[in-house]
Amino acid sequence: MADRSKKQSRTTTKKNALDIINGNDALLILKALANEDRSIAKRIEQIALEYLRDVDFEKIASQVYYALERIEVEDLWDQSGRMRDGYVEPSERAWEMFEEALEPFTNELKKYLDLSLDNEAKNYCMGILKGLHRFDKESTSQFKDWVEDAPDEFFERILNDWKKACKKPEHIQEMEDFIERGLGN
Known part of the structure; x- marks a missing residue:
């Protein structure tokens, strides 16, 4: 039973x-x-x-900001300095961590570009740029002190890569207007 x-x-x-x-x-x-x-x-x-096709650049900006904001300076310290197999420069590791946090977003942008979803790629890029800008201006994390120039450098790199791939001059103008207006703030 x-x-x-x-x-x-x-x-x-x-x-x-x-x-x-x-x-x-x-x-x-x-x-x-x-x-x-x-x-x-x-x-x-x-x-x-x-x-x-459902790309909300404000949502992307928040996701980028929080991905960067979540990086803990303690993780940087744990992954740099004197290690068992040598020495890892903390500032170099910090830049790598910054890039690793952005990688899912840059991969997603590349996907939109590869699919020729031009408008969506533009909006996604706007979100990444706004998230980087917000991190640069608003973040008070200790990690940010290790990557002071990274937000600006990655901003320029991502913008330039997108511009090279963009096929529509009107989208480039929209992006420039967006940046000139303070990234939609």
């Missing part, structure tokens, strides 16, 4: 596979479906593009 109740409780708590798969699994499944049926592939692409 006890075995029967255990079996029943297992069947009632069984989860739906869609509720427990991870992102990598989902991507493999979507690709398999797309390979099986061209109409499904087109619908997947349509949904993906609809999803990607």
Whole structure:
């Protein structure tokens, strides 16, 4: 009798596979479906593009700011100085940590550019730039003292890279106006 109740409780708590798969699994499944049926592939692409078109530069700016703000100076100290296998210059490691925090955002911007989603790439870039500017002007973190020039340098680098990839002069003008107006403040 006890075995029967255990079996029943297992069947009632069984989860739906869609509720427990991870992102990598989902991507493999979507690709398999797309390979099986061209109409499904087109619908997947349509949904993906609809999803990607929703770029809120203010939200991106906040995410960039908080990604940089979360870097703890203690982590820098733990990852630099005299180490078991040599010496890691703290200022160099600080710049690496800064760049690592920005990497998901620059990768996402590259994705928009690669997909020729020009308007979305412009908005995403605006968000990154505004987040960098906000970090530069508002942050009081101790980590910021180790990367004083990084916000400006990365601002210029990201802006220049975007301008090189931008195909629309009107978007470049919009970006310049945005920057001149104080980044939407």
